Amino acid sequence: MEHRIDAWLLLAVVGILGASLVTQHAVAEALGAQLLVRQLMWVCAGMLTLLVLSRIRLDLYARLAPVVYGVGLAGLVAVLLFGDVRSGTRGWFAVGPLTFQPSEFARLSTLLVVAAWLGRRSGGRLSIREASVVVALVGGAAALVAIEPDLGVTLTYLPVAVAGLWLGGLPRWTWIALVLLAVVAGGVTWNSVLKPFQKERVLTVLDPERDPYGAGYQVRQSKIAIGSGGFAGQGVGHGSQSLLRYLPAQHTDFAFAVWAEATGFVGVTALLLAYALMLYRIGMAGVLADTRHGVVLAILVASWLAFQVIVNLGMVLGWLPTTGITLPLFSYGGSSLLSTCAALGVVQSIWRHRLVNQ
Amino acid sequence: MEIREDLTPVRRRAVILLAAVFLIFGALHLRMAQLQLVQGLHWRRMAENNRLRRLPLSAIRGRIYDRRGEVLADNVPTWNLLLFPDEARHLDRTLLFVSSLGVEDAATLHRRLDERGIDRLAPLVVGENLDWRQVARVRAHQSDYPELSVVAGFRRHYPLGRDTAHVVGHLRLASREELDADPDLDPTSRVGATGIEALAEPFLAGRPGQRWVVVSAVGRQLGVVREESSAAGRDLGVTLDARLQRVAAAALGDRHGAVVALDPDSGAVRVMYSSPSFDPELFSGSLSQRDWQAVAEDPDHPLQNRCLQGTYPPGSTIKPFLAVAALSTGVVTPDWTVRCSGGITLYGHRFRCWQRWGHGVVDLTRSIEGSCDVYYYQIGQKLGIEGMAAWLGDFGFGRRTGIGLPAEADGLVGTPEWSRRVRGSPWYPGEAVSVSIGQGPVLVTALQLARGYAALANGGHLVTPHIVVDPERARTVDLELDPAVLAEVVHGLDLVVHGEHGTARSLARLPIAGKTGTAQVIRLQEGVDSNDLAPNLQHHAWFVGWAPVEDPKVVVALVVEHGGGGGSIAAPVAGTVFSAALSNRDGGHGALPPGE
Numbered sequence: 001m002e003h004r005i006d007a008w009l010l011l012a013v014v015g016i017l018g019a020s021l022v023t024q025h026a027v028a029e030a031l032g033a034q035l036l037v038r039q040l041m042w043v044c045a046g047m048l049t050l051l052v053l054s055r056i057r058l059d060l061y062a063r064l065a066p067v068v069y070g071v072g073l074a075g076l077v078a079v080l081l082f083g084d085v086r087s088g089t090r091g092w093f094a095v096g097p098l099t100f101q102p103s104e105f106a107r108l109s110t111l112l113v114v115a116a117w118l119g120r121r122s123g124g125r126l127s128i129r130e131a132s133v134v135v136a137l138v139g140g141a142a143a144l145v146a147i148e149p150d151l152g153v154t155l156t157y158l159p160v161a162v163a164g165l166w167l168g169g170l171p172r173w174t175w176i177a178l179v180l181l182a183v184v185a186g187g188v189t190w191n192s193v194l195k196p197f198q199k200e201r202v203l204t205v206l207d208p209e210r211d212p213y214g215a216g217y218q219v220r221q222s223k224i225a226i227g228s229g230g231f232a233g234q235g236v237g238h239g240s241q242s243l244l245r246y247l248p249a250q251h252t253d254f255a256f257a258v259w260a261e262a263t264g265f266v267g268v269t270a271l272l273l274a275y276a277l278m279l280y281r282i283g284m285a286g287v288l289a290d291t292r293h294g295v296v297l298a299i300l301v302a303s304w305l306a307f308q309v310i311v312n313l314g315m316v317l318g319w320l321p322t323t324g325i326t327l328p329l330f331s332y333g334g335s336s337l338l339s340t341c342a343a344l345g346v347v348q349s350i351w352r353h354r355l356v357n358q
Numbered sequence: 359m360e361i362r363e364d365l366t367p368v369r370r371r372a373v374i375l376l377a378a379v380f381l382i383f384g385a386l387h388l389r390m391a392q393l394q395l396v397q398g399l400h401w402r403r404m405a406e407n408n409r410l411r412r413l414p415l416s417a418i419r420g421r422i423y424d425r426r427g428e429v430l431a432d433n434v435p436t437w438n439l440l441l442f443p444d445e446a447r448h449l450d451r452t453l454l455f456v457s458s459l460g461v462e463d464a465a466t467l468h469r470r471l472d473e474r475g476i477d478r479l480a481p482l483v484v485g486e487n488l489d490w491r492q493v494a495r496v497r498a499h500q501s502d503y504p505e506l507s508v509v510a511g512f513r514r515h516y517p518l519g520r521d522t523a524h525v526v527g528h529l530r531l532a533s534r535e536e537l538d539a540d541p542d543l544d545p546t547s548r549v550g551a552t553g554i555e556a557l558a559e560p561f562l563a564g565r566p567g568q569r570w571v572v573v574s575a576v577g578r579q580l581g582v583v584r585e586e587s588s589a590a591g592r593d594l595g596v597t598l599d600a601r602l603q604r605v606a607a608a609a610l611g612d613r614h615g616a617v618v619a620l621d622p623d624s625g626a627v628r629v630m631y632s633s634p635s636f637d638p639e640l641f642s643g644s645l646s647q648r649d650w651q652a653v654a655e656d657p658d659h660p661l662q663n664r665c666l667q668g669t670y671p672p673g674s675t676i677k678p679f680l681a682v683a684a685l686s687t688g689v690v691t692p693d694w695t696v697r698c699s700g701g702i703t704l705y706g707h708r709f710r711c712w713q714r715w716g717h718g719v720v721d722l723t724r725s726i727e728g729s730c731d732v733y734y735y736q737i738g739q740k741l742g743i744e745g746m747a748a749w750l751g752d753f754g755f756g757r758r759t760g761i762g763l764p765a766e767a768d769g770l771v772g773t774p775e776w777s778r779r780v781r782g783s784p785w786y787p788g789e790a791v792s793v794s795i796g797q798g799p800v801l802v803t804a805l806q807l808a809r810g811y812a813a814l815a816n817g818g819h820l821v822t823p824h825i826v827v828d829p830e831r832a833r834t835v836d837l838e839l840d841p842a843v844l845a846e847v848v849h850g851l852d853l854v855v856h857g858e859h860g861t862a863r864s865l866a867r868l869p870i871a872g873k874t875g876t877a878q879v880i881r882l883q884e885g886v887d888s889n890d891l892a893p894n895l896q897h898h899a900w901f902v903g904w905a906p907v908e909d910p911k912v913v914v915a916l917v918v919e920h921g922g923g924g925g926s927i928a929a930p931v932a933g934t935v936f937s938a939a940l941s942n943r944d945g946g947h948g949a950l951p952p953g954e
Contacts, residue, residue: 167371217572217583227393227401265394272387276380283376287369295365299372306379313386317393 005054006285006351012278013050013329013344017043019271020330023259026236027251035251035332038097042334046341053345058353061346062293065109065116069137072109075102076144083148091148101335103145103153108339110141110157111300112346114164119293125169134164151198152324156308163303167296201321218254219318226260226268226316233264251332253324256316271330275309282347290355298350301343409445409573410583412480414544416511417564420591422526422554424600425628430526431555433512437493439485443471445505452503459492461485473545483546487513487642504577514548514642518600520635521607524663525598525627525763525825527553528638542566551641552663554596557762558826564591596825597626602938606631609934614919615898616664616804617935622812622910625821625834627761629914629935630805632664666759666766669801670917673875673924674712674729674861675900676750676796678814678847680737681722683749685843689740692722692846698732705787709735712876726850727857729874731795738794743785746793747773752837753810754820755802760833761823769806772799797878808915811872811902813837814851815910818844852907861925862901865933868940872903872914872932874924896920901928905936912939 021043024036079102084092086099093100114137121130142157170178190199204216228234251258260268279302286298305328312327314320326333328340393401422431439461446452453471457464462484470482485492488508496508514529516522530551532543542565543549549563550556567588572580599619606617606629619629636653653661662668684690698717701710711717711731717724725733738746750756756771770776772793774785781799792798805823813820818839851871854860861874877898880891891897899921904910914935921927 163375166375167368169367169371223393224401224404226390227397228405229394230398230402231395260390260394265391268390268394269387272383272390276383279376279379283372286372290365292365292368295368295372299375302379303375306382310379310382310386317386317389319389 003352005348009281012274015274016329023255042337046337050341050345054348058349062116065112068109069113072106076106089148089150091150104335104339106141115297118168118296159303159307205321222257222316225257229261229264231265233262236262255331285347285351288354289350294350411571413569415567415588417566417588418590420562420593423595424598428600432515434515436511436513437488438511440481440507441484442481442505456484501576516638523635523638524632525553525630527555528641556764558594562591565589599628602629605938606935609931615917618665618804618808618915620808620913622815622913625823627825630665634658634660636660666803666805669767669769670898671877672796672802673877675873675875675902679753681847684737695719695721696733698730702732702735723850727853728859729861734794743790747771759823770801804915804917807902808913812913815904862929869906870903871907875900876924899924899928901932
């Protein structure tokens with residue numbers, strides 16, 4: 001039996017998208033109106049995708065997952081071979097005026113395949129072999145993104161792997177081992193992978209006044225923008241930080257700061273509540289699902305979106321280094337918006353196929 | 359019905375995960391409250407004291423040196439006034455203040471403000487070449503108008519001024535198309551407009567940079583956020599001889615005309631002066647509409663470089679080339695003679711010699727020495743118009759020399775085919791008679807003529823004139839002339855200066871070989887004396903030649919517009935240039951720079 005789609009979830013999504021468009025409109029004067037028009041088109045395409053995917057039967061997502069995962073990997077390989085380079089990252093296909101980012105879609109396909117694989121096995125903790133499969137599925141795709149190299153998108157594969165292992169269940173000692181491994185990996189990354197400008201960003205988090213006009217400049221500007229929003233905000237289109245004297249990325253990575261300056265604590269609270277509502281409804285879809293596949297799939301989506309929201313806000317507030325992770329549904333960007341809407345469509349499908357009265 | 363598996367453990371883990379997420383959300387929200395509610399005032403004050411500016415860093419343009427290292431184009435420091443319009447509290451008041459400085463009127467400022475792009479961090483250059491009083495006034499009112507900023511810049515300076523205005527060229531503002539094509543340019547960027555400045559633009563121009571700075575509310579710079587440093591352009595050494603250029607300019611004086619001097623072996627340009635000239639620094643600052651109109655609409659066309667844009671009938675200076683043609687093709691021998699009685703009748707029309715009473719019996723060398731027209735009427739008949747055109751083409755007439763400077767003229771060598779195709783009228787046989795003495799449908803530039811004579815001087819090699827040494831472009835074509843033929847013609851050109859009947863006997867003290875020319879602007883009616891003509895109908899006066907005769911070091915081609923006789927007007931001016939060039943060589947200035 002099938003239920004109606006979750007109106008609360010839809011309401012949260014529409015609310016976030018609305019706030020996003022208001023913000024894009026506020027910066028449109030500086031960045032060109034065509035961005036706003038393009039984002040509107042993406043929003044329409046995203047909503048359509050959401051509604052279409054919510055009609056698909058849940059078990060189909062499990063059965064088709066391997067194929068979708070294969071297509072996702074193929075897209076990542078193709079973009080490495082034939083993609084366009086933008087600011088040093090080979091991660092885009094250009095189709096006319098639109099650009100398409102395969103790494104955003106590959107994450108969704110990875111998520112589907114991990115959920116399908118975990119959903120097939122019965123209860124009990126994961127064996128090391130099984131855990132390795134999860135890590136390999138996520139790591140394979142993430143490695144291809146890391147080659148582009150796109151640090152921000154690569155990092156968003158991390159919650160998929162961690163949440164997958166957590167839901168599958170690992171013996172306690174394995175978690176301890178994993179944390180130790182993460183520390184070692186972090187050390188290696190710091191010494192041999194990160195470029196000087198990336199290290200500078202990390203150091204800036206630890207000491208914001210370290211270089212107020214250099215590496216710390218963006219975050220400092222972001223804090224000034226948020227802080228000067230005050231209680232009720234300066235009004236859309238009036239924030240001096242967002243209008244002028246501000247650095248790039250105000251429509252992508254730092255879009256939240258623009259919103260915060262314009263609408264103040266009131267608007268920030270409303271937006272955070274909308275995100276909380278969205279994650280809560282996704283969680284409900286998961287907890288009420290009647291198959292292991294449904295639970296895992298919904299919680300993986302929730303983990304991924306929560307991770308992006310937390311890391312982006314952490315960055316905007318100066319708690320985390322700037323990594324280029326966008327705010328889902330809010331930052332400008334067609335591929336990210338479309339893949340998020342697709343994931344939410346899948347969640348709606350889980351909600352519609354839940355059992356009641358069990 | 360299958361037995362439902364127990365989903366409790368996975369649900370429990372899901373709830374734990376969600377709880378963790380909401381915990382972090384709560385922490386984020388608390389942080390927002392701290393920033394916006396507790397510290398809100400503090401941050402708002404920071405916002406007001408926080409302005410980011412993008413300062414353009416202009417690239418210093420490369421200097422231009424002559425062959426001895428004398429500076430032809432330099433940069434001098436200057437003060438420019440920048441306006442950051444978005445920082446202004448009362449933009450109208452600011453614009454009023456700027457216009458009161460006298461750098462720009464308010465209407466123009468408003469128009470430029472409207473045309474500005476969307477880059478809000480970039481300033482508008484509202485004044486250039488500020489004097490110290492203007493700088494002092496801006497500084498005094500700095501706290502009233504923090505959106506104004508005086509910055510140091512550079513202005514192009516041409517030490518030789520009018521003497522090199524055409525050949526060195528000047529700058530102009532970048533056009534809209536150039537701005538669209540090159541993101542490095544801004545609306546106040548200047549690019550080479552003419553002369554060497556245009557020819558060597560990519561070499562001379564550097565790459566501008568920019569610097570993002572944070573300034574306080576009163577315009578004080580707090581720190582540099584990011585900087586892309588500018589790259590200076592490269593200095594350029596050219597083949598010109600500044601000393602000789604000055605002599606040529608002074609020798610020509612107020613007369614309109616052109617002087618070109620080349621190294622006959624390489625084609626390196628030593629002198630290129632066009633008169634009347636103009637002040638090139640007129641274009642270095644912002645040029646007012648009035649100044650521009652005054653220069654552009656001057657009936658004397660001072661902006662035109664007559665050396666390569668002015669085309670004139672060559673007159674008698676064409677004769678040596680036809681002599682080479684006639685000897686080389688064998689239609690005459692050096693001993694062949696003509697009796698000149700002051701004219702000849704061809705096609706039922708009387709063609710006169712300039713020497714009304716005739717030259718008597720004339721052979722080839724004497725025909726050059728005395729510039730006998732009748733001799734060349736006959737040679738022209740023997741060669742035919744096609745033959746003459748082909749040989750003139752070999753010597754480079756009728757097409758650009760390839761010097762690389764903008765707007766070079768082709769000149770013209772008329773043929774029956776040209777007449778049909780371009781002029782759309784039939785060719786008259788009498789026109790060929792005119793061509794044989796350099797009149798009618800044949801037009802040359804001073805540069806073409808200098809190159810042609812360089813070929814006579816250097817043993818028959820047609821060089822490519824150049825100002826910047828460039829091995830790729832400096833092609834030389836061997837015309838494969840018989841040395842005996844050349845020797846015969848050179849002997850005639852020697853006699854022009856040193857023979858007892860030579861038309862340039864006044865220069866006999868100098869080791870020159872050359873040819874005078876008097877090019878008619880209109881055909882003289884029977885019985886009219888050329889001295890009675892109106893000034894703008896007077897003949898053009900030519901002198902073209904080289905020195906020393908046996909060891910040619912310099913070729914000079916000189917035309918004086920409406921000057922009158924080549925021997926009486928052009929030859930003395932050329933003599934001044936030649937003696938300067940020769941004393942140059944003997945004056946112990948040292949060896950020529952390598953590579954020329």
